[in-house]
Amino acid sequence: MSLRSGATEAIASADLDRKTALAQETATRWFERRLSLRSPLDPPLPERPGRPEKPELVPPTAVERRSLHTVKGRIALLHAIAHIELNAVDLALDIVARYASEPVPHSFFDGWMQVAFEEAKHFRLVRDRLRSLGADYGDLPAHDGLWQAAHSTRNDLTARLAVVPLILEARGLDVTPSLQAKMRETGDLDSAAVLDVIYNDEKGHVAIGAKWFRFLCAREKKDPAATFKQLVRTNFRGPLKPPFNDLARAEAGLTPAFYRSLTAVSNN
Numbered sequence: 001m002s003l004r005s006g007a008t009e010a011i012a013s014a015d016l017d018r019k020t021a022l023a024q025e026t027a028t029r030w031f032e033r034r035l036s037l038r039s040p041l042d043p044p045l046p047e048r049p050g051r052p053e054k055p056e057l058v059p060p061t062a063v064e065r066r067s068l069h070t071v072k073g074r075i076a077l078l079h080a081i082a083h084i085e086l087n088a089v090d091l092a093l094d095i096v097a098r099y100a101s102e103p104v105p106h107s108f109f110d111g112w113m114q115v116a117f118e119e120a121k122h123f124r125l126v127r128d129r130l131r132s133l134g135a136d137y138g139d140l141p142a143h144d145g146l147w148q149a150a151h152s153t154r155n156d157l158t159a160r161l162a163v164v165p166l167i168l169e170a171r172g173l174d175v176t177p178s179l180q181a182k183m184r185e186t187g188d189l190d191s192a193a194v195l196d197v198i199y200n201d202e203k204g205h206v207a208i209g210a211k212w213f214r215f216l217c218a219r220e221k222k223d224p225a226a227t228f229k230q231l232v233r234t235n236f237r238g239p240l241k242p243p244f245n246d247l248a249r250a251e252a253g254l255t256p257a258f259y260r261s262l263t264a265v266s267n268n
Contacts, residue, residue: 002035002039003026003096003113004039004097005039005042005043007113008045008093008097009026009043010116011049011090011094015050016123019050019089020120020123020124024121026113026116027117028117030109030110038100045098049090055139055142056142057142058142060145062143063080063143064076074133075130075133078135078191078194079130079137080142081198082126082127082130082137083142084172086123088205091146095157095164096109096113098154099160104157108215114208115208118205121197121201122197122198123137125194125198126198129191149163150163150168156235161209161213162232165208165209165210165213166209166254167240169202169205169206170206173206173249174241176195176198176199180192203248203251207253210252228259229261233262240259240262241263244260
């Protein structure tokens with residue numbers, strides 16, 4: 001088996017336990033250098049990742065928001081996070097499988113398989129927390145915005161890195177600290193602890209994205225911040241939403257020069 005075939009098989013799996021297990025097993029075998037990168041026998045990438053029948057996918061505007069001061073509200077938030085993490089598993093694997101023929105160092109694939117491994121861990125953590133609250137992933141509707149946003153960049157690795165780690169994952173750095181605080185306020189320390197794990201790992205994921213985005217820009221002799229802005233305007237709908245966690249973003253290599261001019265209030 002190759003890395004690309006393992007990643008593709010995990011993406012295609014509609015059994016979420018199997019998907020996350022395959023993601024982690026493939027990552028481990030790759031780290032141990034027991035897999036080739038690709039093979040002529042690799043299966044084609046599916047158009048969409050495998051999913052169970054539930055949750056029902058609805059437009060983002062149809063996903064109800066609830067107060068975190070109720071158990072139902074916390075379940076709704078955790079369900080939304082589980083959905084994000086599940087998409088993140090598939091997106092990390094998709095970067096590996098889709099771009100396995102790109103002229104990039106093997107360490108590129110090391111980074112994204114580390115991301116896939118950790119996103120699988122996150123999904124399981126959140127799902128376990130949902131179950132401890134008497135709920136499960138699939139109980140509530142979810143939206144398809146993440147996959148759609150990423151799918152628009154399927155033919156351009158630099159654009160994919162701009163959209164997935166540097167917009168979508170970086171957004172997690174902005175919003176998670178306030179969610180952690182709210183969970184603690186309500187006394188839900190177990191959910192807050194899950195968010196702590198996710199937040200700390202996501203910093204690394206954004207850093208991996210920023211590293212390889214800069215690598216590709218340097219190879220093309222392009223300015224990273226200017227290239228980012230151009231790719232975002234081409235490949236991402238709508239402005240970036242403040243407030244930004246400037247410190248966490250900067251620690252990950254994403255400085256304000258990248259994103260400040262892309263907000264709704266900016267004219268740049």
